[in-house]
Amino acid sequence: MSAQETMAKPALKVVPILPSLDFAQTRDFYVGNLGFEEVEFACDDYLVIHRGGLELQFWLSDDPFQCQNSSVFFRSEAVRDIYRDLCDRGIEAVVPRDTHGEPTRFHVRDPHGNLLMFGGSPLRAAAH
Template identity: 40%
Template sequence: MTQPSFGKAIPVLASLDMKRTLDFYGNVLGFRTQHFEDLAYGMAVRGNTELHFWACDDKHIAENTSCYLRVEDIAAVHRELSPKLPALQAVVRTAWGMDELYVIDPDGNLIKFGQASQTE
């Protein structure tokens, strides 16, 4: 018996202020955004990446949530985001073979961008 295949996974992150959240993902991270139900639910799409947001009033939830986005060119992502996020740190090479970049959104969600490390 074969296992049924799953579709694409879409993270649903907490938003303490949906307008602010969608502004950040749209204006800073370059996603197309939309909201529903009087800002109770939001979506952000960039290429094949889709994130959803639910209105939440508990910052502890957002501050303990993260999302991992695989990218093809971590250096290009860093170049794009650096002017918009002056406190952005350098790309980090991990022990598990990934080059990663970390962004904390205005709600406290940790967004990790990662690319397999290039062997030198």
């Protein structure tokens, strides 16, 4: 194998860690409204939830500013379906003003202000 060839790269999984002001409220929103499930975790100041292959973790904070300045971006080819599902669940999903018709991107804020952004794959520049 030459230096230019690469060995098989291990798969990496990124897990966002967001602040929470109150785990009960965070749990109610993500489990009760967004369809996540709580992962049993033996720690009083940490919360882990998952939905399908997605995992989110939360740490306990007493500073609302941290929540209001934290975000995670969810990329999916099914953005419109996710948008309709959240709206059907009564979740307020905000669509950018420049979006016409069904959204290709939108965002939701959790009870503490964490920003959850949803969008499709980025546009690729044309090859030159």
